[in-house]
Amino acid sequence: MLFSYFHEIYEGIKRDKPLIHHITNYVTVNDCANIVLALGGSPVMADDHKEVEEMVSIASALVLNVGTLNQRTIESFILAGKKANALGVPVVLDPVGVGATNLRTQTLQRILKEVKLSVLRGNMSEIKNIYGQDGKTRGVDSVDDSLAGGKEIALELAKRLDCVVAITGATDIISDGEQVFYIENGHKMLSRVTGTGCMTTSLIGTCVGTKKNPFHGAIMGTAIMGIAGEMAYEALEQKEAVGTFRMKLMDAIGSFSMECFQERGKIHEA
Amino acid sequence: MLFSYFHEIYEGIKRDKPLIHHITNYVTVNDCANIVLALGGSPVMADDHKEVEEMVSIASALVLNVGTLNQRTIESFILAGKKANALGVPVVLDPVGVGATNLRTQTLQRILKEVKLSVLRGNMSEIKNIYGQDGKTRGVDSVDDSLAGGKEIALELAKRLDCVVAITGATDIISDGEQVFYIENGHKMLSRVTGTGCMTTSLIGTCVGTKKNPFHGAIMGTAIMGIAGEMAYEALEQKEAVGTFRMKLMDAIGSFSMECFQERGKIHEA
Amino acid sequence: MLFSYFHEIYEGIKRDKPLIHHITNYVTVNDCANIVLALGGSPVMADDHKEVEEMVSIASALVLNVGTLNQRTIESFILAGKKANALGVPVVLDPVGVGATNLRTQTLQRILKEVKLSVLRGNMSEIKNIYGQDGKTRGVDSVDDSLAGGKEIALELAKRLDCVVAITGATDIISDGEQVFYIENGHKMLSRVTGTGCMTTSLIGTCVGTKKNPFHGAIMGTAIMGIAGEMAYEALEQKEAVGTFRMKLMDAIGSFSMECFQERGKIHEA
Numbered sequence: 001m002l003f004s005y006f007h008e009i010y011e012g013i014k015r016d017k018p019l020i021h022h023i024t025n026y027v028t029v030n031d032c033a034n035i036v037l038a039l040g041g042s043p044v045m046a047d048d049h050k051e052v053e054e055m056v057s058i059a060s061a062l063v064l065n066v067g068t069l070n071q072r073t074i075e076s077f078i079l080a081g082k083k084a085n086a087l088g089v090p091v092v093l094d095p096v097g098v099g100a101t102n103l104r105t106q107t108l109q110r111i112l113k114e115v116k117l118s119v120l121r122g123n124m125s126e127i128k129n130i131y132g133q134d135g136k137t138r139g140v141d142s143v144d145d146s147l148a149g150g151k152e153i154a155l156e157l158a159k160r161l162d163c164v165v166a167i168t169g170a171t172d173i174i175s176d177g178e179q180v181f182y183i184e185n186g187h188k189m190l191s192r193v194t195g196t197g198c199m200t201t202s203l204i205g206t207c208v209g210t211k212k213n214p215f216h217g218a219i220m221g222t223a224i225m226g227i228a229g230e231m232a233y234e235a236l237e238q239k240e241a242v243g244t245f246r247m248k249l250m251d252a253i254g255s256f257s258m259e260c261f262q263e264r265g266k267i268h269e270a
Numbered sequence: 271m272l273f274s275y276f277h278e279i280y281e282g283i284k285r286d287k288p289l290i291h292h293i294t295n296y297v298t299v300n301d302c303a304n305i306v307l308a309l310g311g312s313p314v315m316a317d318d319h320k321e322v323e324e325m326v327s328i329a330s331a332l333v334l335n336v337g338t339l340n341q342r343t344i345e346s347f348i349l350a351g352k353k354a355n356a357l358g359v360p361v362v363l364d365p366v367g368v369g370a371t372n373l374r375t376q377t378l379q380r381i382l383k384e385v386k387l388s389v390l391r392g393n394m395s396e397i398k399n400i401y402g403q404d405g406k407t408r409g410v411d412s413v414d415d416s417l418a419g420g421k422e423i424a425l426e427l428a429k430r431l432d433c434v435v436a437i438t439g440a441t442d443i444i445s446d447g448e449q450v451f452y453i454e455n456g457h458k459m460l461s462r463v464t465g466t467g468c469m470t471t472s473l474i475g476t477c478v479g480t481k482k483n484p485f486h487g488a489i490m491g492t493a494i495m496g497i498a499g500e501m502a503y504e505a506l507e508q509k510e511a512v513g514t515f516r517m518k519l520m521d522a523i524g525s526f527s528m529e530c531f532q533e534r535g536k537i538h539e540a
Numbered sequence: 541m542l543f544s545y546f547h548e549i550y551e552g553i554k555r556d557k558p559l560i561h562h563i564t565n566y567v568t569v570n571d572c573a574n575i576v577l578a579l580g581g582s583p584v585m586a587d588d589h590k591e592v593e594e595m596v597s598i599a600s601a602l603v604l605n606v607g608t609l610n611q612r613t614i615e616s617f618i619l620a621g622k623k624a625n626a627l628g629v630p631v632v633l634d635p636v637g638v639g640a641t642n643l644r645t646q647t648l649q650r651i652l653k654e655v656k657l658s659v660l661r662g663n664m665s666e667i668k669n670i671y672g673q674d675g676k677t678r679g680v681d682s683v684d685d686s687l688a689g690g691k692e693i694a695l696e697l698a699k700r701l702d703c704v705v706a707i708t709g710a711t712d713i714i715s716d717g718e719q720v721f722y723i724e725n726g727h728k729m730l731s732r733v734t735g736t737g738c739m740t741t742s743l744i745g746t747c748v749g750t751k752k753n754p755f756h757g758a759i760m761g762t763a764i765m766g767i768a769g770e771m772a773y774e775a776l777e778q779k780e781a782v783g784t785f786r787m788k789l790m791d792a793i794g795s796f797s798m799e800c801f802q803e804r805g806k807i808h809e810a
Contacts, residue, residue: 026296026566027573027585033297033464038512043464044367045297048340051373058370070588070612072340097584100598103591192794194573194583242578243790250513254462296566303567303734308782313734314637315567318610321643328640342610520783524732 003261005216009207010258013040018060018209020202023047023076025067025096028195031250032063032202038253039224041206047073052080060209062089064115065198066107067096074107081115090118090208090217094201098122099129117163118214121201121222124150127167131157151180151270164218168200172222173270176215183219184266185226187233193246200225203253219267227264228252273531275486279477280528283310288330288479290472293317293346295337295366298465301520302333302472308523309494311476317343322350330479332359334385335468336377337366344377351385360388360478360487364471368392369399387433388484391471391492394420397437401427421450421540434488438470442492443540446485453489454536455496457503463516470495473523489537497534498522543801545756549747550798553580558600558749560742563587563616565607565636568735571790572603572742578793579764581746587613592620600749602629604655605738606647607636614647621655630658630748630757634741638662639669657703658754661741661762664690667707671697691720691810704758708740712762713810716755723759724806725766727773733786740765743793759807767804768792 012018020036022029022045029045036043046055049072056062062084064077084091093115098108108130122130131153150173158165158177167173172183190196204221208214232248282288290306292299292315299315306313316325319342326332332354334347354361363385368378378400392400401423420443428435428447437443442453460466474491478484502518552558560576562569562585569585576583586595589612596602602624604617624631633655638648648670662670671693690713698705698717707713712723730736744761748754772788 025585027569029297030300030464030570034512034516037462037464044370045295045338046367046371047338048373050341051371054371054373068585068587071590097586100584101586101591101594103588103594192577194570194577238791238795240795241791242574242794243787246574246790247513247517247787250516251508251511254512255508255510299567300570300734304782304786307732307734314640315565315608316637316641317608318643320611321641324641324643517783517787520786521778521781524782525778525780 002216002219002267005213006220006261007258009210009212009217009220012210012212013206016210017042018206019044019058020061020063020205020209021046021056021059021080022063022065022202023052023073023080024063024065024198027067028198031195031199034250035199035253036202036206038250039203039206039256041209047076049076049079052076053083056080056084056089057087059089060211061205062091063202063205064091064111065094065096065201066104067198069104069107077111078114081111085116090214091115092119092121092201092205092208093117094198095120095122095126095130096198098126105129112161117161118208119164119166119204119218120161121166121168121204121218123197124167124169127153127157127165155180164215166204166218166222168197168222172226174219174222180270181219182268182270183223183226185223185230185264187229189233189242189245190229192242196225223261223265223267224253224256227260228256230264272486272489272537275483276490276531277528279480279482279487279490282480282482283476286480287312288476289314289328290331290333290475290479291316291326291329291350292333292335292472293322293343293350294333294335294468297337298468301465301469304520305469305523306472306476308520309473309476309526311479317346319346319349322346323353326350326354326359327357329359330481331475332361333472333475334361334381335364335366335471336374337468339374339377347381348384351381355386360484361385362389362391362471362475362478363387364468365390365392365396365400366468368396375399382431387431388478389434389436389474389488390431391436391438391474391488393467394437394439397423397427397435425450434485436474436488436492438467438492442496444489444492450540451489452538452540453493453496455493455500455534457499459503459512459515460499462512466495493531493535493537494523494526497530498526500534542756542759542807545753546760546801547798549750549752549757549760552750552752553746556750557582558746559584559598560601560603560745560749561586561596561599562603562605562742563592563613563620564603564605564738567607568738571735571739574790575739575793576742576746578790579743579746579796581749587616589616589619592616593623596620596624596629597627599629600751601745602631603742603745604631604651605634605636605741606644607738609644609647617651618654621651625656630754631655632659632661632741632745632748633657634738635660635662635666635670636738638666645669652701657701658748659704659706659744659758660701661706661708661744661758663737664707664709667693667697667705695720704755706744706758706762708737708762712766714759714762720810721759722808722810723763723766725763725770725804727769729773729782729785730769732782733789736765763801763805763807764793764796767800768796770804
């Protein structure tokens with residue numbers, strides 16, 4: 001059933017080449033642009049407050065990523081987010097490192113208050129912080145990979161925020177407030193490359209940019225990253241080759257097809 | 271004939287290692303730095319208004335790329351551009367996404383008014399927008415790859431701006447306002463990697479940094495990218511491997527020699 | 541003897557995954573993040589003045605890199621540096637391009653005046669400039685690779701600044717003001733990839749993040765880069781393949797072990 005939705009999204013991406021407007025961090029921005037392009041979307045990065053509203057007006061989705069937020073871009077997050085809401089452009093938020101500093105926590109609260117999200121994607125630390133539990137954030141990497149409570153948190157937070165919540169980790173947990181899906185794809189090498197979380201958010205942005213159900217888009221984008229991680233790892237000749245792994249990850253996305261889902265997808269209701 | 275000019279430029283790069291000052295976007299900046307270095311130049315990225323004039327004073331060329339422009343860097347474009355003009359340092363401009371927002375369009379107009387360019391390089395959408403036709407820009411990727419009218423636009427715009435105009439696409443069109451050259455090199459995989467346009471602009475900057483004729487420099491820089499794209503594609507074992515392609519592109523530039531022109535160059539007058 | 545210190549640092553990184561807070565440039569930031577992660581640390585990049593003090597408070601080391609400094613980040617360098625000093629968090633400084641502009645030189649002087657460093661790492665041009673000699677800086681690449689006087693400069697500057705000084709080049713020279721070590725590892729291909737200096741600084745940051753002797757950390761971080769450069773070069777099938785070299789460099793760090801030191805380390809007292 002899910003696969004037929006994925007198929008529609010996949011066709012939509014290939015047909016429409018959705019423009020995905022990012023206001024994102026300068027650490028992983030190149031990888032985010034390349035991964036959107038590899039899947040078939042068209043990335044555009046623009047963050048000045050004088051152009052973000054206009055840019056989001058021609059976009060199919062807006063990705064907000066607070067990885068290297070600053071006073072200037074915080075205003076742009078809000079302006080672009082509100083404009084996206086007014087126009088029905090789906091908004092995907094990556095709360096990088098929320099909880100690590102007050103600035104991040106306050107900015108997240110402000111975005112959540114002023115902008116209606118379609119999808120919120122973070123690691124367990126980040127999502128727990130937003131949920132209101134101590135997320136044990138330390139920098140931008142999750143230090144909490146337990147699955148315990150994840151299902152309830154995803155479900156409750158999705159209800160509260162009225163959006164899809166995707167918690168990515170060894171097992172990904174995705175909920176729209178009614179259903180919860182687990183994705184068992186992926187490989188631990190993904191945590192040895194910076195920005196695989198950001199890239200997953202950009203893939204989700206590309207999928208929801210087709211304007212199909214954002215729940216399906218979030219599951220699909222997350223699953224693509226997990227499956228690509230498996231494909232990249234299998235293509236390695238040397239196990240700890242993190243540089244080669246990163247390149248092969250992009251290769252896997254560039255050659256991704258619906259068959260990859262059928263052969264490898266480990267997606268099931270919780 | 272052209273090859274003897276290319277040879278002079280090539281020797282100049284290897285001998286002088288020209289310093290190429292970039293004020294550029296944070297999406298593709300690393301690729302731009304690496305490609306300048308791969309060809310034999312020395313890249314420097316500096317954008318604060320308190321240092322750009324001093325930096326451009328020691329540079330052999332200035333590359334302005336508006337991909338992620340903001341209020342702060344717009345001032346730096348102007349300051350650096352004017353200083354470059356005063357000192358006779360060639361200026362190469364990449365009008366990324368002009369037409370997508372008013373901020374981009376106005377900034378481009380301002381740069382063109384206040385700074386004298388040596389080379390303007392863009393895709394057909396961007397160049398048509400500057401020329402005054404509806405360029406159908408959508409984000410930063412060209413949605414207009416028709417060759418129709420390209421020759422006239424390049425020629426007329428080059429005359430009007432008194433600079434070299436390079437329109438890159440499936441066929442590249444380059445004019446100095448008197449002659450027009452077509453370059454038939456390249457591969458469609460180049461459009462599946464972000465920043466190949468920006469990188470072409472940086473290669474042009476490196477070539478014009480030798481202070482030879484900017485028309486020859488623009489043709490040479492553009493042709494190198496096209497030829498490198500062919501070499502990178504041929505080196506692939508798996509066709510859709512966009513990550514590997516991107517790496518092989520850098521390998522091709524790093525091992526580029528004059529023989530590559532002789533064996534592969536498809537450059538002719540229009 | 542040195543190896544037993546390296547062993548302690550190595551174990552510390554693997555055990556504690558030190559959080560390395562960077563305020564760095566947008567050119568090589570992704571490579572810096574990936575290299576820290578490849579060695580076993582946890583990178584975080586954050587530069588807003590409202591969060592840098594809080595971020596450095598949870599960090600194991602602070603890396604300041606002035607590559608693309610601006611008015612906003614200069615304040616953040618100072619705020620974060622002072623906080624790091626107050627908390628005993630080691631500070632590693634990369635004076636990219638000091639001497640190329642007054643802004644860089646003044647900023648460096650200000651940082652050196654207001655922040656106590658653990659390690660200063662630069663190329664010969666940059667270190668000579670700080671030492672007070674004409675460093676012949678031209679952009680961000682060293683144009684001075686002579687070893688002459690290096691030992692004395694490293695020793696004297698380390699005494700004067702009361703920190704470890706690492707001069708990287710064909711031969712790396714590292715001093716704590718009492719001893720001087722030379723490292724003969726490395727490969728000239730390292731100078732054909734942008735950011736290998738920045739990456740070395742980040743590796744040093746990761747090593748000193750274990751809170752062991754910063755002299756040992758600086759020697760170790762520098763030697764890892766040199767050895768990884770040799771490993772990457774040997775893994776190349778095509779000699780001028782700068783793109784592949786860059787990827788293999790990351791592979792080498794990702795698979796680095798203490799055996800690499802024993803087999804390849806060329807470290808000796810001057």
